[in-house]
Amino acid sequence: MKALFGIALTYPQLVQADDFTSASVLSWEDSAQDSFFRTSIVMTNIVASQTGQHDHIMTCINGWYETQALQAERHQQIRTVMAQYPDLHPQAIILAVIQDACGSFGEE
Template sequence: MIAIKGAVLTVIFSVSSVLSTPALAGQNVRTKEFLSFGDEAKAQFIGSTIWTASVIATQIEQSMADCIADWYTDDPATVKQRNAEILNIMADYPDSYPTGIVVAVIQKQCGKFGG
C-alpha cells in the first residue's frame, strides 16, 4: 500500500510539472521562486495539479475525486478563493515545493491518496 501511495504522489508531481508552466517543467522550483511567477502562471499550475490529482483519484476512490471536484469547482469565484488559500499556505513554506503544498491541501480537504 505504501508503494501505491508513493507512486500516486509521484504521478501527480510529474504530470503537474509537465502540464504547467514551462518554467516549472523539469526543475526543482521552490515555493519562494514559484510565488514570484505571474498570477496566470500560478493559477494554471494550481489548476493543473488539482485536475491531475482529481483524475488520479477517480482511479483510486471516486468519493475522493468527487470531494476534490466539489471543493475546487468550476465557479471562477471559488477557484480564485481556493487558489488564494493555497498561495497563502505556500507563503508559509518558502523552501517547500509547490506541488507538495497543493497535494497537502487536497489531502487535508479530501483525505489521503490511497488511504
C-alpha cells in the same frame, strides 16, 4: 496541514527541492500561478478517478473546485500555505491542501 507534515516526513525527497520551490512559484505572475494550480488540481483529480479506490476524493475535489469563485479561493489558499512553507516543493503544498480538504490518498 498535518498531511503536509506527513508527506514531508515520509517523502522528504519529494517536498524539498533546491531549484523549484513554492517561493519560485510565488514569484510568477498570478495568471501563471493560477494555471499551475489548475493543472495540478486537475491532475490530482484524474489520479483519484483512475485508482478506483478514491472516488470520495474525486467527488470532493469536484465540489471543492467547482466554480470560478471557488477556484479563486482555493488558489489563494494555496498561495497562503506556500508563503508559510516557501522552501517546500509546490506540488507537495498543493497535494497537502487538497488532502486537508478532501482526505488522504493513503486512507481508504
